[in-house]
Amino acid sequence: xxxxxxxxxxxxxxxxxxRAALTKDAASVFRAATxxxxxxxxxxxxxxxxxxxxxxxxxxxxxxxxxLKPRTPSASVTxxxxxxxxxxxxxLFPMMKAELAIYPLTATETQLDFSGKYEPPLGWxxxxxxxxxxxxxxxxxxxxxxxxxxxxxxxxIEREPRT
Numbered sequence: 001x002x003x004x005x006x007x008x009x010x011x012x013x014x015x016x017x018x019r020a021a022l023t024k025d026a027a028s029v030f031r032a033a034t035x036x037x038x039x040x041x042x043x044x045x046x047x048x049x050x051x052x053x054x055x056x057x058x059x060x061x062x063x064x065x066x067x068l069k070p071r072t073p074s075a076s077v078t079x080x081x082x083x084x085x086x087x088x089x090x091x092l093f094p095m096m097k098a099e100l101a102i103y104p105l106t107a108t109e110t111q112l113d114f115s116g117k118y119e120p121p122l123g124w125x126x127x128x129x130x131x132x133x134x135x136x137x138x139x140x141x142x143x144x145x146x147x148x149x150x151x152x153x154x155x156x157i158e159r160e161p162r163t
Contacts, residue, residue, distance in 0.1 A: 003135055005096075007114045007143045009150035013157040015104035018112075019078050021153060022102060026065045026080055033152035034145065060087040077103040082116075094118035094138060112153075114146045 011018050022029055067081035080100045086093035098116030105111050118138060 002117045002119045003138065005098075005114075005116050005118070005139050005142045007139075007146040009112050009146050010105060011110045011112065011150050011153045011157065012108060013110060013154065014108055015076075015102070015110045017157050018110040018153055019102055021157060022080065022100075023068060023078065026100075027063065029152065030063050030145075030149060032156075033148040062087050077101055091121060094120055096138075096142075112146055112150050114142060116142060 063082055063084040065080055066083055067079075069079045069081075070077075078101070080102070082098045082100060083096065084098070085095045096116045096118045098114060101111075101113040101115070103111050103113070
């Protein structure tokens with residue numbers, strides 16, 4: 001049974017600037033935003049860490065940007081298709097298939113809207129773990145990831161000269 005997760009945040013910068021940063025090299029943005037180092041082409045190792053009930057959970061993940069729609073700079077919505085999985089022992093952790101939609105809210109604000117689905121691993125055991133705590137960990141990880149990407153874009157785009 002797949003589970004759905006949605007999260008959103010905004011960047012107080014024009015859509016064209018946010019879009020340019022993410023379409024130029026989304027993997028680098030994700031890597032820098034999550035403070036994890038990796039040198040893979042079109043893939044990034046990101047460290048997702050969350051705390052639930054005083055216990056910290058963390059895992060290094062690989063994010064692959066699978067597709068970019070549309071490719072035209074004038075489009076009012078840009079969608080990045082993402083896949084992510086655990087960097088080590090991926091069969092023990094959920095794999096996420098997601099879309100990050102980027103669109104303008106106003107002339108100076110841009111929305112990041114994440115929508116993803118994952119399937120708990122390990123059959124009935126994974127489903128049971130997911131029901132107890134796994135879904136909360138997955139949700140918290142996604143919310144933190146989207147927040148870190150938005151924060152990174154807010155701070156980095158403001159440092160760039162306007163064109």
